[in-house]
Amino acid sequence: MQNYVLGIDIGGTIIKGALFNSEGQLLETSSIGTQESQGKEKILGNLLSLVNSLQKKAKKVSAIGIGVAGILDVGKEVLLQSPNLKNLENAHIKNFLAEALRIPVYLENDANAAALGEKWAGAGKNIENFLCITLGTGIGGGLILHNELWSGENGKAGEFGHMIVAHRGVPCACGKNGCLEAYSSGEAISRMARKTLQSGACSSLKNLSGGDFNNIDAEMVCRAARNGDTVAIEIYKQAAAYLAVGIANVNNLLDIHYVILGGGVSKAFDVFAPFLLEEIKKQVFIISRERIVVVPSALGSAAGIYGAGYLALQRAGLSEKNCVGTPHG
Ligand SMILES: [Zn+2]
Incomplete structure (x- = not known):
């Protein structure tokens, strides 16, 4: 049956x-x-x-x-x-x-x-080792090692968003400071955009948000970046630079090279991925440089x-x- x-x-x-x-x-x-x-x-x-x-x-x-x-x-x-x-x-x-x-x-x-899911039916099919990053309001992660989900000792492995990328950095929703989530998540992107505009930067986001900066979200910043808004592009580059630090750290620790990006913010893949890859390559050892692959989620x-x-x-x-x-x- x-x-x-x-x-x-x-x-x-x-x-x-x-x-x-x-x-x-x-x-x-x-x-x-x-x-x-x-x-x-x-x-x-x-x-x-x-x-x-x-x-x-x-x-x-x-x-x-x-x-x-x-x-x-x-x-x-x-x-x-x-x-x-x-x-x-x-x-x-x-x-x-x-x-x-x-x-x-x-x-x-x-x-x-x-x-x-990506391992079974998506971008991780036939890939033995990979990191799957979920870039949304927050940042999540899942590690597949030797074709298995790596759960860790408490079952909570893969908390990629709470890797600390800046000592005494920006406060994170988890209560710590300097977590990757505070720099590269959707929430971080909209926060950076609001701050930049409040400091008087000239950007199409002013019009897109109808003058109320609280309306700005990562998707709006992405739209502005696609239209060539240099402020919006710079914000995505900043978020990608920190993301690159996190990915390079994972590569140095585990010697794995395949990264899948999912979650709502990954819809801006075309906006930040080339810069992200460039930044990762700067931070890993030569032996890993040409092997690093970053792909968007196949299952969304x-x-x-x-x-x-x-x-x-x-x-x-x-x-x-x-x-x-x-x-x-
Ligand atoms: Zn955190």
Whole structure:
């Protein structure tokens, strides 16, 4: 009998889901608002109704994989910390669904799930080692080493956005200072643009924002950069320069060369990628210089649901190839 699994991606504003068969074909997708501000019960209720609606499309769903934005406990059952899902912190997501549905549920960090998705069906297919970076409002990361997700000792490996790239630098949402996220995320790009304009710089962003600098986001800065706005181009170059530091550090530590860029900010790939590559090459050893490859995500915003679906297939033993890592403690 054909087996089916669900891949779910819980984000701060939207919960996305997809139904896959055991061959890995995506059969249905659906989504629902997270309604984060309305509290834990509401979020879990929305999650359950999304799962129920997808379940109805298949005879029998054998397992559910879930990617969620935040830090999970070692056993990957509880969301411990999440700036964008504050109301879901300490929620036993795994038990809640497993008890309601009586089927196995597997949880993973959303950026790790995105890396698994790219490995399974995206830009990381047939690539043995790579770093998958999710550039969004914040910055996430997932590491595939020897074809497996590297989870680390606590299961929280790949927190690329919180690598410190500037000693005593700009404050980060995590409470530390100088994290890459504070320099290269979508939020950082809009902050830098606002600051530059407030200091009197001449830029088309003034008109694009309607004079209210709070309207500026990374996508608007990208549009201005594509139209040749030198202020906007410079902001993307600054963000890319720090990103290059992070990638060069990873290359020096692990000697891996393949980097996938996903997340909303990666839509500006054409704007910053040539400069990014140039900067990375300046900072790695000669032996790595010509091997560095930076590519955009092939799955875009669907990477998370693919990865979650893959997680479910593998953990439930429905897929032959295993590349879902377990903590290495
Ligand atoms: Zn941080």
